[in-house]
Amino acid sequence: MSLRIIVLALYFFLAVNAVADDNAIKQTYREYIDEKQKKFSKKVVNLFDSVDKGISGWIDDSEDDISCDEMQARLDDEFLRNQNSIDQFFKSDKYIDETEASYLRIRLGSVFQSKESTEFNYKIRAQIPLSRTKRSFQLFIDDVEENYFDAATPTETAEKSTTEVGVKYTPEVRYDIKSKYSIGISSLVAYAKARYSKDFIFEKWLIQPTQQFKYSLESDWSEETNIYFDRTLKENSIFRTTLHRKTQAHVDGFNYAAAFSYYLTLSKRKGFSISQQFWGNSKYVCLEHPEQYNGISDYSTIASWRQNIFRKWITYEVQPGVSFHRQYDYDPNYMLKFYVDFYFGNID
Numbered sequence: 001m002s003l004r005i006i007v008l009a010l011y012f013f014l015a016v017n018a019v020a021d022d023n024a025i026k027q028t029y030r031e032y033i034d035e036k037q038k039k040f041s042k043k044v045v046n047l048f049d050s051v052d053k054g055i056s057g058w059i060d061d062s063e064d065d066i067s068c069d070e071m072q073a074r075l076d077d078e079f080l081r082n083q084n085s086i087d088q089f090f091k092s093d094k095y096i097d098e099t100e101a102s103y104l105r106i107r108l109g110s111v112f113q114s115k116e117s118t119e120f121n122y123k124i125r126a127q128i129p130l131s132r133t134k135r136s137f138q139l140f141i142d143d144v145e146e147n148y149f150d151a152a153t154p155t156e157t158a159e160k161s162t163t164e165v166g167v168k169y170t171p172e173v174r175y176d177i178k179s180k181y182s183i184g185i186s187s188l189v190a191y192a193k194a195r196y197s198k199d200f201i202f203e204k205w206l207i208q209p210t211q212q213f214k215y216s217l218e219s220d221w222s223e224e225t226n227i228y229f230d231r232t233l234k235e236n237s238i239f240r241t242t243l244h245r246k247t248q249a250h251v252d253g254f255n256y257a258a259a260f261s262y263y264l265t266l267s268k269r270k271g272f273s274i275s276q277q278f279w280g281n282s283k284y285v286c287l288e289h290p291e292q293y294n295g296i297s298d299y300s301t302i303a304s305w306r307q308n309i310f311r312k313w314i315t316y317e318v319q320p321g322v323s324f325h326r327q328y329d330y331d332p333n334y335m336l337k338f339y340v341d342f343y344f345g346n347i348d
Contacts, residue, residue, distance in 0.1 A: 030311075037313055041344045086238055086263045089271050090306060091341075103127055103345035115333040124163075141165050163187075191216040206230040220249035237264040253283025253294070270307040277302065297326040302335075315341045 087095040091105075104126045111119040128139040141163070166184020173179075180195045197210040208228045215221050224246035231239045244257040261275040280296035302321035309316050319337040324330045 034311060037311065037344070041313075086236070086265055086271070089265050089268075090263060090273065090304075103343060105344075106342045107339055109337065109339040111338075112336040113333055114335075115328055115331070127168075139167055186216070187218075189216055189218040204231055206232075222246065222248040236266070237262070239263075253281050255279070255281050268308075269312070270305075272306075273304045275302050275304075276300075299324045299330075313343045315343070317341070 105124070107123040107125070109121055109123070111121075124141060126141040164184050164186045166182055168180055168182040170178075170180050176198055178197045182193045184191060184193075191214060193212065193214045195210060195212045197208055200207040200209075206229075208230070210226045210228075211223070212226075213221070213223045224244065227243045229241040229243075233239060240259075240261045240263065242257075242259040242261070244259075245254055246256075247254040257277065257279040259275050259277045261273060263271065263273045265271040277298075277300045278296050279298040279300075280294065282294045300321060300323035302319055304317060304319045306315060306317040308314065317337075317339045319335075319339075321335045321337075323333045323335060325333060
């Protein structure tokens with residue numbers, strides 16, 4: 001009997017030690033991954049900073065040299081102080097268009113649809129702020145993504161995902177109008193773009209109209225207007241109404257859309273959103289309906305769950321939704337989008 005007790009005690013002792021060793025290995029592995037991410041992020045920031053230092057030397061050397069930490073603190077003070085934390089968490093198109101942070105994002109994604117074939121893709125997005133120059137330039141690399149206003153535009157030529165490379169320029173704010181200019185190359189085609197925005201406060205609403213103009217050597221002129229109406233419900237949630245309008249050369253009529261969205265951040269690691277969207281055109285033409293007409297042609301509802309997994313710099317997002325489009329005779333098109341983002345630099 002005593003021998004059995006000794007054997008059981010020895011077995012229990014070894015099991016506890018094995019669990020402890022296993023936990024130690026897991027913890028060591030996590031620390032190893034975090035250490036590698038921090039080192040790579042530091043290399044990304046230092047590389048971008050070296051590019052900034054080199055370019056600013058021949059663009060504008062009138063400003064004193066500053067460290068990476070001082071430069072990031074300046075960006076935080078000038079921009080993130082007024083930046084909505086919910087946009088920052090969800091990394092919305094609005095946030096990406098406005099941020100001046102130095103970052104590299106790698107996105108792996110898949111899209112499943114009941115009416116379309118399954119898609120698997122990866123996208124790379126990076127930005128190098130040249131903050132040492134008084135002219136506030138940023139170099140960027142961007143795999144262009146479709147937002148919900150770009151989906152289902154049969155009046156336009158369908159554009160596949162393209163990689164853009166170029167330079168952005170952000171001048172000083174004048175008359176409370178923020179502006180940003182960029183020139184670049186997309187699919188070996190040169191283009192120029194200008195974006196303007198201004199903030200208004202009306203009672204408890206923050207209203208931000210934005211206007212964008214773009215000229216491409218391939219598709220000539222296009223312009224679009226987006227107006228955001230934000231109402232903060234609590235510190236961690238907002239309700240947003242987005243109005244959209246776009247015209248393009250060689251395309252009759254104009255696109256218009258509206259989205260009603262609710263964003264909720266449950267913590268620093270997870271958040272939820274749901275959006276009801278409508279899209280239409282004033283002179284709509286497609287293969288299924290060659291005769292010109294107008295009206296709303298797509299109704300869609302999309303939910304989103306976004307959360308950090310394993311580490312704070314790894315994020316996944318799941319977006320189930322359903323769309324009712326005229327080209328499918330308004331039959332439901334069930335969708336499921338899944339993304340995994342890896343962030344390096346100063347944006348996570």
